[in-house]
Amino acid sequence: DAGITQSPRYKITETGRQVTLMCHQTWSHSYMFWYRQDLGHGLRLIYYSAAADITDKGEVPDGYVVSRSKTENFPLTLESATRSQTSVYFCASNFAGYTDTQYFGPGTRLTVL
Amino acid sequence: AQSVAQPEDQVNVAEGNPLTVKCTYSVSGNPYLFWYVQYPNRGLQFLLKYITGDNLVKGSYGFEAEFNKSQTSFHLKKPSALVSDSALYFCAVRLPNRDDKIIFGKGTRLHILP
Numbered sequence: 001d002a003g004i005t006q007s008p009r010y011k012i013t014e015t016g017r018q019v020t021l022m023c024h025q026t027w028s029h030s031y032m033f034w035y036r037q038d039l040g041h042g043l044r045l046i047y048y049s050a051a052a053d054i055t056d057k058g059e060v061p062d063g064y065v066v067s068r069s070k071t072e073n074f075p076l077t078l079e080s081a082t083r084s085q086t087s088v089y090f091c092a093s094n095f096a097g098y099t100d101t102q103y104f105g106p107g108t109r110l111t112v113l
Numbered sequence: 114a115q116s117v118a119q120p121e122d123q124v125n126v127a128e129g130n131p132l133t134v135k136c137t138y139s140v141s142g143n144p145y146l147f148w149y150v151q152y153p154n155r156g157l158q159f160l161l162k163y164i165t166g167d168n169l170v171k172g173s174y175g176f177e178a179e180f181n182k183s184q185t186s187f188h189l190k191k192p193s194a195l196v197s198d199s200a201l202y203f204c205a206v207r208l209p210n211r212d213d214k215i216i217f218g219k220g221t222r223l224h225i226l227p
Contacts, residue, residue, distance in 0.1 A: 004156075033215075042203060042219035043157075090156055101147070102215070104156030 003027075006091050006105040014113050019078045021108050023091030029103075030096045032074040033058075034066065036087040037107070043090065049074055081112045115140040117206050119218035126194045127226050134189040134221045136204030146187040147205040148178055151220075157203060163187060174198070194225045 004025040013019050023032065034046040045058030047066040055066050063085060065077045074093075078085055089108045094100040117138045126132040138144060145164050149157040161172025168180045178189045187204060204218040 035217075040219060043217040045215065092157075101159045101162065102149075102157075104149075104158070106156045107154075 004091060004093055004103055004105040006089075006108050008108060009106065010109050012111045012113065013081050015082060016080050019081050019110065021076045021078075021089055021091075021110070023074045023076070023105060025072055025074075025091075025093045025103075025105075027093065027095070027103075028071055029093035030071070031094050031100075032068065033092040033102065034064070034074070034076045035090045035092065036060065036085075037090060038087050046076065046089075078110075081110075083112050086110060086112045115206075115208070115216060117204055117216050117218040119202075119204055119221045121221050122219075123222045123224065125224045125226060128196055129193055132191050132194045132198070132223065132225070134202050134204075134223060136187045136189065136218060138185050138187065138204075138206045138216075140206055140208060140216070142209050144209070145207040146178075146180060147207065147215075148172065148176070148187075148189050149203045149205060151201040151203065153200075160189070160202075196225045196227050199223055199225045 007022045030051050033048045035043040037043050044060050046064050047058055049055045049068045052068050052071045068074050091105040092102040094102045119136055147162045148160040150160050151157045160176050161170050163170045163180045171177045176191050178187055180187050201220045201222050203220050206216045208214045
């Protein structure tokens with residue numbers, strides 16, 4: 001199916017465990033983004049990628065790792081999950097440029113116990 | 114510091130009445146402005162954007178927004194609200210020449226009362 005997908009949609013894990021959230025887009029968009037959404041904070045950028053093998057930190061990168069070996073995939077890894085990382089995570093993409101609209105995935109709700 | 118403010122956490126409007134969701138920003142340069150909507154358990158969806166030109170921008174689902182440079186505002190409006198407009202609305206600002214830098218407001222929950 002065309003579009004941007006995220007998996008899993010829901011995840012419960014324990015403190016200290018490694019978790020990887022997947023993001024896949026079929027548009028060949030150059031740019032991809034990871035956000036977290038928390039009550040009272042809106043959306044905050046974790047990491048972004050301008051192209052394959054190019055990534056950079058956003059506003060709240062600590063505790064997260066990303067990679068982008070292929071244009072269509074942009075996984076987000078929590079190396080050692082903490083309770084403060086309980087959140088809803090959204091992946092987004094756009095073709096190029098800062099005037100371009102971002103397209104968002106459906107989100108992954110992560111709970112860290 | 115550069116920021117986007119949505120001063121109302123929640124807005125209640127009766128169905129059929131006009132609605133306004135407020136957004137103000139504080140950034141240097143000429144920003145690009147966006148409105149997104151989020152329905153329950155869904156990702157954000159694009160509504161409209163202002164890049165340049167006419168200050169009144171029309172978007173999806175009958176929404177429009179007015180860019181006011183002197184007041185640094187970009188309020189979202191609709192002449193006649195529908196119950197189905199009930200959702201969470203986000204204003205966002207993207208900075209010129211900074212592909213990475215998009216700042217979202219905290220969101221405003223819009224309730225349309227039947």
